[in-house]
Amino acid sequence: MADFLDAPGVSAAFIEIIKNAEEQIFIASPYISLTPHNKKYLQSIDDKKVPIDIVYRSDTNPKQEDLVFLKQLQSAQLYKCNDLHAKCYINEKFGVITSMNLYEHSQSNNWEMGVRFFRETDPDLYTQTLEEVERILQASSPESNDQTAAAVTASQRTYEPRKPTRTISPKLKAPPKKGLFEKVVDSVLGETAYCIRCGKTIDYNPEKPYCPKCFASWARFNNPDYKEKVCHKCGAKYATTKTRPVCNDCYKTYYR
Structure with missing residues (x-):
């Protein structure tokens, strides 16, 4: 507060x-x-x-x-x-x-x-x-300094947010292990998942495990290792990150 x-x-x-x-x-x-x-x-x-x-x-x-x-x-x-x-x-x-x-x-x-x-x-x-x-x-x-070769004017681009270059773990790009029935249900209804910050129901996508509002907040600093609160797959309270958006149980169950 x-x-x-x-x-x-x-x-x-x-x-x-x-x-x-x-x-x-x-x-x-x-x-x-x-x-x-x-x-x-x-x-x-x-x-x-x-x-x-x-x-x-x-x-x-x-x-x-x-x-x-x-x-x-x-x-x-x-x-x-x-x-x-x-x-x-x-x-x-x-x-x-x-x-x-x-x-x-x-x-x-x-x-x-x-x-x-x-x-x-x-x-x-x-x-x-x-x-x-x-x-x-x-x-x-x-502000120019001694290492600046030429003065930069106000009309030139000045500020670019500095962002890490790390991406999601390659292991999480593999599709979840599912049976035929589960795959059919997902194809009709879409696969349900959860925003790893607020827990809101969203579509399953381990590359984009945030709802739009929380993604806008996360993108301010774009830190893939920032600690979040929810498992993207099951919705359980768990210390996740964008790099690893699922809990250990879901990782063992659904991923090779």
């Missing part, structure tokens, strides 16, 4: 977003001025090769030492956005919408507040926020 944060709470939540990220981090802040702690945590997550997308307002001037630090992060990409006023920090688990910039003075001196929300308990708020952050990134242009 979403909860209210005061200024110290926002600062602490930002650190938790960095520390707990495993797949992706988005940072939208018009003004940037990093504290030593900010740098330490960003460096630690960069060492784990977690992608970090940072967008700031194009008519602001971050300190040169901060720009140098951010550009040397191997997994980070900086973007500039015209008229950016929103402040949002989010990873694949939870996020914060706040009045606070990622700015040292703001974190130490200003009256600030924010709301923290979670993908698990606030799925609609989480999805809508993430979609808006990606729209902001789509409207932004990348």
Whole structure:
């Protein structure tokens, strides 16, 4: 459930977003001025090769030492956005919408507040926020750095979501073991299965084990190993993933 944060709470939540990220981090802040702690945590997550997308307002001037630090992060990409006023920090688990910039003075001196929300308990708020952050990134242009051969203008494509390349396990592509009667029934009625996230009844397809709504949510990060809750084949509560969408019993029963 979403909860209210005061200024110290926002600062602490930002650190938790960095520390707990495993797949992706988005940072939208018009003004940037990093504290030593900010740098330490960003460096630690960069060492784990977690992608970090940072967008700031194009008519602001971050300190040169901060720009140098951010550009040397191997997994980070900086973007500039015209008229950016929103402040949002989010990873694949939870996020914060706040009045606070990622700015040292703001974190130490200003009256600030924010709301923290979670993908698990606030799925609609989480999805809508993430979609808006990606729209902001789509409207932004990348910050050039010393390795950039030519300046990239705002009219050129800027942001592409970073997605893993792994696919479903080849073992699950084999058709289920079924008798003639079961195959006839399936051919007439269609084969019933379950969304591995919400449990809603859907057509059986181990390559697409989500209902449309849950697939849209999953596709934000496209992590094939993200832990889900339901067996695609039998609907039982079980820790599944897109890579392995069925429980052990169904795997042993239906697959070679």
